[in-house]
Amino acid sequence: MYFSQRFFLQAVFFFTLPFLSVTAIYVAGRSSTVTVGEDAILFCQLIGTTERLTRITWQRRTHTSSTNENIFVIIPDGKAESVNGFGDRIEFVGNTKEYNGTVRMKNVTSLDHQIYTCIFNIFPSGPFEKEINLNVYVPPDVSVFPDVTPVVGDSEVILVSCIARSRPASEVTWNLGDLNSSLKIKTDVSAGPNDYYTVSSRLIGVPSKELNEQNVQCVVNHTSLKKEIVQNYALVIHYPPQIVYITSVNPPTSHQEFLCIADANPKPTLYIWSRVNKTLTGRVDVDRLEIPLNSDSNGLYKCNASNQYGNGVGTLRMQISTDCTTCWTSCIICIFVNVTAPFLIWKCFSSETCTKRISDLRKRILPTSHDPVSTDSPTHNRELNRIDSGERGAE
Numbered sequence: 001m002y003f004s005q006r007f008f009l010q011a012v013f014f015f016t017l018p019f020l021s022v023t024a025i026y027v028a029g030r031s032s033t034v035t036v037g038e039d040a041i042l043f044c045q046l047i048g049t050t051e052r053l054t055r056i057t058w059q060r061r062t063h064t065s066s067t068n069e070n071i072f073v074i075i076p077d078g079k080a081e082s083v084n085g086f087g088d089r090i091e092f093v094g095n096t097k098e099y100n101g102t103v104r105m106k107n108v109t110s111l112d113h114q115i116y117t118c119i120f121n122i123f124p125s126g127p128f129e130k131e132i133n134l135n136v137y138v139p140p141d142v143s144v145f146p147d148v149t150p151v152v153g154d155s156e157v158i159l160v161s162c163i164a165r166s167r168p169a170s171e172v173t174w175n176l177g178d179l180n181s182s183l184k185i186k187t188d189v190s191a192g193p194n195d196y197y198t199v200s201s202r203l204i205g206v207p208s209k210e211l212n213e214q215n216v217q218c219v220v221n222h223t224s225l226k227k228e229i230v231q232n233y234a235l236v237i238h239y240p241p242q243i244v245y246i247t248s249v250n251p252p253t254s255h256q257e258f259l260c261i262a263d264a265n266p267k268p269t270l271y272i273w274s275r276v277n278k279t280l281t282g283r284v285d286v287d288r289l290e291i292p293l294n295s296d297s298n299g300l301y302k303c304n305a306s307n308q309y310g311n312g313v314g315t316l317r318m319q320i321s322t323d324c325t326t327c328w329t330s331c332i333i334c335i336f337v338n339v340t341a342p343f344l345i346w347k348c349f350s351s352e353t354c355t356k357r358i359s360d361l362r363k364r365i366l367p368t369s370h371d372p373v374s375t376d377s378p379t380h381n382r383e384l385n386r387i388d389s390g391e392r393g394a395e
Contacts, residue, residue, distance in 0.1 A: 035137040
């Protein structure tokens with residue numbers, strides 16, 4: 001009985017000995033996380049054996065596939081070869097004498113986000129392998145846009161959306177300033193293929209004219225970023241023409257040009273000019289009207305501006321009391337008379353002809369030596385005074 005039990009224990013020991021030695025051999029490895037464009041180190045090393053190494057093989061597969069493909073092969077003397085189009089993107093940085101099969105993957109792309117397997121073939125124990133995850137962070141691709149352009153109304157709608165697509169998911173927030181109390185925020189996260197995530201954050205509110213062109217900021221943070229992404233956006237709210245007015249442009253001549261201005265978004269696409277109870281005689285050029293400056297142009301003018309959401313009307317009353325040509329003629333004559341009359345009087349008295357006439361008159365009046373009239377007579381004095389006054393005026 002004793003002999004049979006001893007034989008049984010020895011048989012079990014020798015039978016399990018190969019398996020005990022096999023389980024002592026294992027592959028150590030660790031996953032790697034990098035950002036697109038960086039280099040990744042894929043570490044793996046065989047531990048617990050001195051058996052002869054025949055080959056190290058690297059394989060990979062996608063997260064949704066069960067089939068591995070070879071991408072890199074290393075032989076005992078350290079020579080390596082990449083397969084399946086990897087070229088020199090992979091290089092061996094380990095040591096075959098130390099059973100170290102570590103490789104470097106250069107300039108990682110988003111497609112390198114896969115599961116890699118390091119396989120050691122040794123003799124006689126056979127292959128040992130280890131799966132290693134390469135996590136590739138993809139910085140967010142951010143876009144800010146309205147789903148549908150909001151129109152002024154009474155109901156809450158989505159005013160603008162901020163979408164961030166990345167690996168892993170991003171954090172999306174808003175800077176709203178003074179609008180913080182009047183707008184709501186709704187954020188959703190959805191997972192896509194190959195571990196991509198889409199974060200959609202939407203601003204919700206009642207569209208109004210006052211919100212148009214108000215600035216908001218979408219702020220995106222991600223583990224791959226050193227600095228947050230800030231996207232500025234001016235809200236776009238559509239509304240029909242609400243204020244329409246007519247204003248004059250360019251200096252007036254014989255005509256006056258007027259411009260029709262409407263507060264609307266988008267800008268009006270149609271302008272209709274009219275004249276109340278009279279035929280419109282001015283020249284129309286879309287949002288401009290040219291009117292002759294005469295009494296026939298008196299009256300009430302209207303501009304009807306419209307876009308796809310509605311229309312608005314502005315008015316202009318013209319009142320011209322007199323014909324401008326007559327006005328200008330009278331003005332020119334008045335200016336001529338007031339400016340030239342003093343000049344002509346001065347010219348007359350300063351001429352030789354005028355001086356000669358005054359001298360002749362003086363000779364006729366002044367007495368000669370045989371003139372019986374006394375120089376002290378009143379008549380004589382009056383004439384002298386009159387002549388002297390004329391000469392002083394001429395001077």
